[in-house]
Amino acid sequence: MWLSRLVPIFLKNIAIISFFILLSTVSAFGGDDEINARLEALEEELLELQLKQSDKVNVTAFDSIRLDFGGFITQTFTSTFNGGSPSKASFDQTNLEFLVGADVTERDSVFVAVGFLRQSDLSSENTATNVRDRVFAKNANRVPGIIMWGKHRFSDLLDVTYGRFIDPWGIINIEHFPPVLLNLNQPQFLRNVNPGNLFGSNTFVPNFLNGVQAHGSKFFGDNQFQYYGYTSNFNGEGSSDFISGTRLSWTFPDNIATLGASYQNGVRDESTRDHYDAFGVDLLVNYKNFLLKSEYIQESISGTSDRESWYLQPSYRYNKWIFFYRYDYIDLDTDIENDSTEQTEHVFGLNYVYTPTIRLRAEYVVNDFELEKDSLGQERDYDNIQASITISF
Amino acid sequence: MFKRILLSILFISFSAASVSADSIVVIINKDNPVGSLKKSDVERFFLLKSQNWPSGEKVRPVNRDNKSKLKKAFIKSALNMSVSKYQDYWLSLKQTTGEREPKSLRSNKFVLKIVGKKKNAIGYLPGKYFENLEGVSKSKVKVGLKLP
Numbered sequence: 001m002w003l004s005r006l007v008p009i010f011l012k013n014i015a016i017i018s019f020f021i022l023l024s025t026v027s028a029f030g031g032d033d034e035i036n037a038r039l040e041a042l043e044e045e046l047l048e049l050q051l052k053q054s055d056k057v058n059v060t061a062f063d064s065i066r067l068d069f070g071g072f073i074t075q076t077f078t079s080t081f082n083g084g085s086p087s088k089a090s091f092d093q094t095n096l097e098f099l100v101g102a103d104v105t106e107r108d109s110v111f112v113a114v115g116f117l118r119q120s121d122l123s124s125e126n127t128a129t130n131v132r133d134r135v136f137a138k139n140a141n142r143v144p145g146i147i148m149w150g151k152h153r154f155s156d157l158l159d160v161t162y163g164r165f166i167d168p169w170g171i172i173n174i175e176h177f178p179p180v181l182l183n184l185n186q187p188q189f190l191r192n193v194n195p196g197n198l199f200g201s202n203t204f205v206p207n208f209l210n211g212v213q214a215h216g217s218k219f220f221g222d223n224q225f226q227y228y229g230y231t232s233n234f235n236g237e238g239s240s241d242f243i244s245g246t247r248l249s250w251t252f253p254d255n256i257a258t259l260g261a262s263y264q265n266g267v268r269d270e271s272t273r274d275h276y277d278a279f280g281v282d283l284l285v286n287y288k289n290f291l292l293k294s295e296y297i298q299e300s301i302s303g304t305s306d307r308e309s310w311y312l313q314p315s316y317r318y319n320k321w322i323f324f325y326r327y328d329y330i331d332l333d334t335d336i337e338n339d340s341t342e343q344t345e346h347v348f349g350l351n352y353v354y355t356p357t358i359r360l361r362a363e364y365v366v367n368d369f370e371l372e373k374d375s376l377g378q379e380r381d382y383d384n385i386q387a388s389i390t391i392s393f
Numbered sequence: 394m395f396k397r398i399l400l401s402i403l404f405i406s407f408s409a410a411s412v413s414a415d416s417i418v419v420i421i422n423k424d425n426p427v428g429s430l431k432k433s434d435v436e437r438f439f440l441l442k443s444q445n446w447p448s449g450e451k452v453r454p455v456n457r458d459n460k461s462k463l464k465k466a467f468i469k470s471a472l473n474m475s476v477s478k479y480q481d482y483w484l485s486l487k488q489t490t491g492e493r494e495p496k497s498l499r500s501n502k503f504v505l506k507i508v509g510k511k512k513n514a515i516g517y518l519p520g521k522y523f524e525n526l527e528g529v530s531k532s533k534v535k536v537g538l539k540l541p
Contacts, residue, residue, distance in 0.1 A: 353477070
């Protein structure tokens, strides 16, 4: 037993000693700058490898030709208040996600994102009669399988993804992950209107899809055209009804602007068999340190009123600081004006990108309801302050 | 003393001028049927927006390491990006698609060697370094594009 442990250590040491003997021998004969430079580079590579390699474990891919492992952790702190009502505050979200990507062949790859969430949703104590007094729900552990797909790449013109993937709708939903988001709270149409389930189905369109997707891109001169087409279940949980959709986008030279349009239709609720059609347009402008994102969505659901939402989010980067503002409007019943479903959110935010993988955020959110009082005559408007940090690895 | 300071200033100015005047050459394997590249091709390949050569073979871009000034200059001139935007781009792609930045190599020699060996590879080198090269390694690659 002791011999089997000793032999690899002995061989490893012999290899290292031999390398350095070779190094010194070549140096002794040296004088050739090229050889020395090359040996230096080799030595650096070797040292780097030694540093990266753990003493006890070597990680290797089973059958893939490339295996990457990463992830991120996010912690948020939120405080909510309005006028004279007492403030409530909480370390309301801790989110750890692991990401694994592997190339199985030159054309086939898989990607998995698994999340571990500890979350306390912010909601009204009683939505129907009292929206002023909000509470944080009891903490709950959630382990959603966020993304898990396989992909076969035929060419730049066509790749096919199957499994659970991000809904290719608009701009922000495609970006989706906290390490790259200026604001952890997505625009209202992508969030649950009634909190309670982070990845639930009460959004205009689902955040994720379970199904099959075709995607491709083609360059026309320096302009890039991209398309997505997919079919899936609405939220992938027990539904036997299907939705389908498409997204088309056009990117102008030097990525200065991208114009997109998305369409989706199908059955969103198995029990009520509500059929819906959603249509959206979006614009991304990327000029030097200035970035503008904007999306508009309009949705019709059978048996209920239409709804619509849009946002405009300009941001400016100065060194490690990013300043942004988001105007975000939602109306869940376009037939009635000034009703309780019309809300505008103003987000004033600041990001500090300490390193590319460590991002700190602070934001002030003004929630402005069109219908100012609830049925008890209390003010509906409220403000939030949120601070968060995301470290990705 | 004055003479020494003057000489130092002249030397620093000359060094700075020679670095900034140095161009970047994008190299491909000599057996690659593609004759020359446009700047937009290079951008697509290094950002993985396009992953195939016209022949259908997968493109294998090789980068210099993050510490190298060459990489920073390449990001700016070939990819039209600031380093921070470039980092954000890869962070975003990693998180959403699992795609990874092309492999980084620590020396120009390694870049030359890989591109010389792999028919589908593409890399970049300092113009002056490439001009001064001699021998077998140089004969295995060709210049696809010269960036100012």
